[in-house]
Amino acid sequence: MKINIGLTKASTEKVVEILSHYLADSYYLYLKTHNFHWNVTGMHFQNLHKLFDEQYNALFASLDEIAERIRSLGEFVPGTYIQMKDLTCIKETKEIQKDKEMIKILLDDHESVVRNLRNWIEEANGAGDVGTGDFLTARIEEHEKIAWMLRSHLED
Template structure:
């Protein structure tokens, strides 16, 4: 019988991957996807915190929309991390840095619902720009899987932007 602790011990990825994507491309894309993963976590956390703390006339629509968004964003983190793994790299494991993503309590207390929405809009726009660039790079490398995943993520973020902008339209 195999030594159970030896079987369960994590190992680094030493396998040769021959899927038509170069090692250099896979490493570069894994780094880009890691940054996208971090921005997705940032939006997840902010959306959740704003969901809890929004007040005023926009409470109900923003409370419901941020709940929908943080659920979808959290699901996206798994998809992005799994693509990093499929490219032959470890998903980032610096969860201790997640605290830097969350707004400080004093910042939340001073934000109106409109300020929260505008903050989320800015973060979604930043995420969209990084995803659009990474998707173009994936397309150039014939990495249709990553390109498709990022297209789906862009679809979510652009719809989120439309909805957030509609909430604060004057």
């Protein structure tokens, strides 16, 4: 059924492209954070194991929210590994890292997502989709908070 929510087809396509990239970035961050949760070792194991658990669960919950935003715009969600890999800017980590390096990697990834979100919010609003702009604004706050928590573990 055709959707009639006051957005042009071009605007909807642009916003869905943004949301698809954000979904892929969030999915890769989820996978990476979960991997680090499973494999963290060292003196700070307990704290980091718990922190990574909280973060990957929050990221997992966000995946459904992002996908539902795409569906609410009348489009299908990219849901295969190949699609996610083509859409993400998050780099995979192949080796098991030391605990401090895990924190640095996740911090860099979240800060990268925050920078992208700032641009995507402007683009969504410019396309006339203030709903997606608001949605992404709420999401940027979550990534900024996670970055802060990670950063605080690196300060002496």
